[in-house]
Amino acid sequence: MFIAKEVLDSKEIPGYIKNFLLHLVQYADGNGECYPSQATLGERMGKTPRMIRNYIKYCLELRLISVRRRWLHSNIYTILCCKQNLSTMRKSISDKQPTKEIKSTLPKTNGREIKVCLEDSKAILGETTFKRNYSWLYKMIRVAGYDIYQECLHWLRNTMLMAECDGKPIHSPSGMLTYQIRKFVTV
DSSP: OOOOHHHHHOSSSOHHHHHHHHHHHTTOOTTSEEOOOHHHHHHHHTOOHHHHHHHHHHHHHTTSEEEEOOTTSOOEEEEOOSGGGHHHHHHHHHTOOOHHHHHHTOOOOOHHHHHHHHHHHHHHHOHHHHHHTHHHHHHHHHHHOHHHHHHHHHHHHHHHHHHHHHTOOOSOHHHHHHHHHTTTSOO
């Protein structure tokens, strides 16, 4: 697996993104799929996981990679900038869309994904909070999409666990979930 020459020679793609892609391709199989954790990529590149998330976001905007998120596992990254995928990638690099356009192209959430998100929300938020905020949570899932919602739900779970360890329980978990989702999409 290798990165296409057009990507490496492009003046429109920053050097740090090219470097990120070169590190990512080292984990890829024959189909261009890999699943290193953000912490592992950060260690190899000498960057923080937060910077790695920014690199991933930038690559998603340019359609250099695609991401399938998995609950409690590292993401699966598919590298799209190889020879067979250049036709779709060239268009996205040459006319990079503004952020609002990209947010509107989030994949549609099907009924099964909504059901899984609602079950996970119920397990994390608790029965009472879940029932009280059911319609709002449903709207959040539809707006954010499965992947972003699951990532934010995972963040909320970790935050709640840390707060319990500190002895300061969270009083508004659904509000915190909404706050986190609004970082990714406009609600």
